[in-house]
Amino acid sequence: MTPSTSTFSARLNQTAKLVEATLEALLADNARHGEAARPARLMAAMRHAALGGGKRLRPFLTIEAARLFGSEGQGALRAGSAVELLHCYSLVHDDLPSMDDDDLRRGRPTVHRAYDEATAILAGDALQTLAFEVLASPETDADPALRSDLVLGLARASGLGGMVGGQMLDLSAEGRYGSVAMDEAEIRRLQMMKTGAILTFSVEAGAILGRADASARRSVVEYGRALGAAFQVADDILDREASAEALGKRTGKDREKGKATLVDLLGLEGAKRECGRLVEQADAALAGFGEKAQILREAVRFVVEREV
Template structure:
């Protein structure tokens, strides 16, 4: 399926900023190269970047320019990529392919995949905490709290838990809706909320 040009253009900007964040040392310590390489493998070179696009578009509704929403969008994509890495693990879905390539635990190893997922998740919050993301600490705090709730036990992680519990069992429509609302819907909802937070709505 061909993606609309606007989504493709935003995806390219997100990809570049994501690569920038993953290319160098952000803090006082040099990350192990193998871990950094695994994080880049997981996050770069594929994906529609729908969630970042939605965040940027929602921020635009409140007059926020793309450049001023880009880091928050990249943080969201880091969380999404981490979730895919962990979802693919043998203990969960045990998938062999992701975006047409071997999944991270097969391309590297299972332990490195777990750590790369952890690294992407924590990088998301590091990005949100920096003044480069937004000059107002209250806005950064609101973004961080909202993303933690969307990604955590009452959101995406909770949905993944329900998904694993439901495997091989018949499920009612309301149970499926609840599961998907957490596993997939929570980050999509966050994209919209984050755009409004950036716009001080």
């Protein structure tokens, strides 16, 4: 039986609450084993960055992909929360004056505005390292080889060949280091690295936790890549059509900086057709899983149809 939109929304909201509670516990003030202390200002800035906002799409994908392979419980919740910590670190650093120089995130002051730039840098650093600590912990899974696989996957998705490398390409696309005219293939590569790599790993992490075989894992990764690409195209469309008030952040940044997007190359209608093509690609990747994967199919539709 195909889940309704209300069923999908209910599950997404339920997962968001579970992730919020997990993040609150991970970001508590009390020092843990092996820690001398947790500085109060740093913890407050980390909580400002990670708590009280966001759809928690990345941990949702991890949890649902793990469920697809029969794995449920604390392991998937912790792994998904680790991905969310990594994502939140990236937002803190992206918002810095030296990067995107944003004042608002999720309708609230960005961390460097609420605190200061040095605190924001350290808060991002700490969120990043905490993400890997959570994945490496036996509480996430008893199998050290599986934990190593998770750590390796997140490192690759977030590092020089993934998110960080994508951010470097993004800065170059603004013309910071000389005039740059990007073609469609270069724009797709930038977006695959900066945004898509973490979304793809979010799904792959669930397959790792579920002990998926190589073929099933490849299918899930293919789905994740299509979803990641769709997410970025939909984000570019929202940047053109939605208000800053609705999104809770500044809009029109790429146009201001003269940076090309697929919306520029394809037009709004062409970009919307591209979203439809990517939804079909994601569906095809999940064809072998039958009805068990319906929530993941709903997730890619949610990505392209969202209004915030």
